[in-house]
Amino acid sequence: MEEKIPYKLNTIVINISPKKEVTAINREDGLVTMKADAVILAMGCRERPRGALNIPGYRPAGIYSAGTAQRLMNIEGCQVGKEVVILGSGDIGLIMARRMTLEGARVKVVAELMPYSGGLKRNIAQCLDDYGIPLKLSHTVINIEGKKRVTGITLAQVDENRRPIPGTEEYYSCDTLLLSVGLIPENELTKGAGIDMNPVTSGPNVNNRLETGVNGVFACGNVLHVHDLVDYVSEEAALAGQNAAEYVMKQKKESDTGKSKEVQSVVLEACDGVRYTVPQSLDLSRLEEKTIVRFRVADVYKGRSIAVYYDGELVDKKKKRVLAPGEMEQVILKKETLLKYPDLRKIMIRTGVE
Numbered sequence: 599m600e601e602k603i604p605y606k607l608n609t610i611v612i613n614i615s616p617k618k619e620v621t622a623i624n625r626e627d628g629l630v631t632m633k634a635d636a637v638i639l640a641m642g643c644r645e646r647p648r649g650a651l652n653i654p655g656y657r658p659a660g661i662y663s664a665g666t667a668q669r670l671m672n673i674e675g676c677q678v679g680k681e682v683v684i685l686g687s688g689d690i691g692l693i694m695a696r697r698m699t700l701e702g703a704r705v706k707v708v709a710e711l712m713p714y715s716g717g718l719k720r721n722i723a724q725c726l727d728d729y730g731i732p733l734k735l736s737h738t739v740i741n742i743e744g745k746k747r748v749t750g751i752t753l754a755q756v757d758e759n760r761r762p763i764p765g766t767e768e769y770y771s772c773d774t775l776l777l778s779v780g781l782i783p784e785n786e787l788t789k790g791a792g793i794d795m796n797p798v799t800s801g802p803n804v805n806n807r808l809e810t811g812v813n814g815v816f817a818c819g820n821v822l823h824v825h826d827l828v829d830y831v832s833e834e835a836a837l838a839g840q841n842a843a844e845y846v847m848k849q850k851k852e853s854d855t856g857k858s859k860e861v862q863s864v865v866l867e868a869c870d871g872v873r874y875t876v877p878q879s880l881d882l883s884r885l886e887e888k889t890i891v892r893f894r895v896a897d898v899y900k901g902r903s904i905a906v907y908y909d910g911e912l913v914d915k916k917k918k919r920v921l922a923p924g925e926m927e928q929v930i931l932k933k934e935t936l937l938k939y940p941d942l943r944k945i946m947i948r949t950g951v952e
Contacts, residue, residue, distance in 0.1 A: 614639075614791040618814055635849060636814045636842040639802070640835060641784040643820040648777055651685075655742030658749075664690040664778035668697070677701060679774025683751050684708045685739050687715040687722070689826065689924075691778020696725035705729075706770050709737040709753050711760055714898045716780070716924045718826055738762065739775070748775055781824045791815065798874040799823035805863070805879045806889045807841040808834060814849070816842050823876050823892075826926050830892065864942050871895050871902070871921070871949035880945070882936065889931040891947065895921045899949055904929060907946040908939050921949065 609624040618634045645663040662670070662678055668690060670676040682703050684691045687710040695705045708726060713736045715722055726733050734753065740762050741752040755766035783801040793802045794811040801822040802810045809816050818838035819831040862882040866875045875893045899921040906914040906929055913935060921927065929947060936942065 611787060614787050614815075616792045616812055618812075634814075635846045636816065638838050638842050639785075639788055639810075639815065639817040639821050640819050640838070641787065641821045643781040643783045643824055645777075646780045646782055651777070651779060653739050653742060656745050658742070658744040658747050660744070660748035660772075660774045661742070662774065662776055664688070664694045664776045667774075667776055668694055671697060671701065677703070679703055679772075681706060681772040682774045682776060683739075683753075683770050683772045684776045684778060686710060686778035686780065687717050687733060687924075688778040688780060689717040689721050691776060692717045692721040692725040694776060694778070695731050696729060699729050699731070703774075705731050706772060707732050707734055707753070709734045709739065711738045711756060711779075712736070712923075714922055714924065718925055719922070740767070742775065748773055751775055781820065783821050783823065785821060788817070788821070796823075796874065796878065798868075799876065801876075803878040804876065805881045806877050806886070807881060807884055808838045808877065809841065809845070809881075814842075814845055816845075823874070823894075826924070830926070864936075865944050866891060867944055867946045868893060869946060869948045871897065871899060872904075872947050873923075875947055880931070880936070882942070885933045885936060887933050889933075890928055891931060892926050892928045893947060894923050894926055895949060896923065898922045902949045902951055905948055905950050906931070907948070908936075908942055909944055910946075915950075 606624060609622050611620055611622045613621040614637060618637050620632045620634055620637065623629050645665050647663065648661060660679060667678045670678050680703050682698055682705045684695055684705060687708055691708065695708055699705055708731060710733065722733065736756050737753050738756055739751050740754045742748060743750045750769055750771040753768045753770065754762035757763055785801060788802050789795060791812060793815060796803050799822065802817050804810055804817055804822065808818055816838040818834035825831050864880040864882060866878050868875045873894050873896045875891050880889065902921055903915050903917045904927060905912060
């Protein structure tokens with residue numbers, strides 16, 4: 599507001615074209631199309647619903663995604679249940695276990711399909727351990743009972759293929775089931791704009807300036823990949839805004855001079871336990887003094903290291919006691935080091951055994 603930038607509330611963007619034409623709709627203006635010089639994608643992410651889990655049983659009241667329960671309690675002031683089971687150990691689910699306990703509900707168990715938690719270690723300690731709430735890894739809900747309202751659920755242990763093991767069933771009476779089973783980057787508009795997507799992150803591929811494969815379209819936050827800390831989301835938002843503004847000014851300057859700068863692109867490759875990197879490439883013609891590369895690992899690893907290779911040459915290595923998928927990791931690439939490799943084509947980030 600200080601910069602007097604116009605904005606529209608209660609407005610839904612329904613399409614972004616590859617030419618950066620943004621189509622939106624609201625009650626006051628109806629359907630409008632705006633031509634942009636630059637676009638920043640910051641749509642965030644959505645919760646994975648029950649329908650994606652194939653849990654048998656009826657569809658009674660009392661089944662909530664953890665984020666919906668969080669909104670009902672924190673914003674609407676509603677109590678969603680008294681006896682609670684939580685499926686999934688994402689950070690929102692862990693936080694809601696503590697929140698509901700403080701509101702007088704009894705959280706009986708948190709069950710997690712994977713053999714490791716999807717949340718931060720500090721949230722497990724502060725939200726479960728401190729309140730005596732059990733966490734059952736390699737467990738899932740195999741049945742929901744109740745027609746009008748949830749009356750109970752059945753948990754079972756799963757094998758290495760995530761299939762229920764007969765004879766391990768446990769019944770829990772409850773009136774509420776919270777689902778904290780993952781977040782999905784909201785990228786329907788991104789796909790419609792013809793932007794190259796990453797199959798691992800479910801977000802767009804970007805370079806170190808957070809620019810996608812479509813010139814002038816930038817992305818930041820949970821639309822890129824699901825973050826664990828909001829601080830990182832804020833950092834990326836500021837960086838995307840700065841780079842979008844610089845892009846517009848650069849395009850105007852090049853339009854006036856008729857010259858454009860050549861781009862030297864370097865690919866970032868994730869391997870050996872590293873699932874992906876953000877960004878996925880570097881534009882060496884437009885480097886900051888430091889470039890932060892964030893990533894997640896594929897499993898829980900102990901006594902490993904994070905190693906960085908420039909065209910096969912080891913340039914950095916950092917020991918880590920524990921690596922877990924629930925916590926994002928990062929490496930910092932320094933401009934002064936990158937400039938020592940003028941013909942650089944690929945940067946590899948991997949885990950290694952100490």
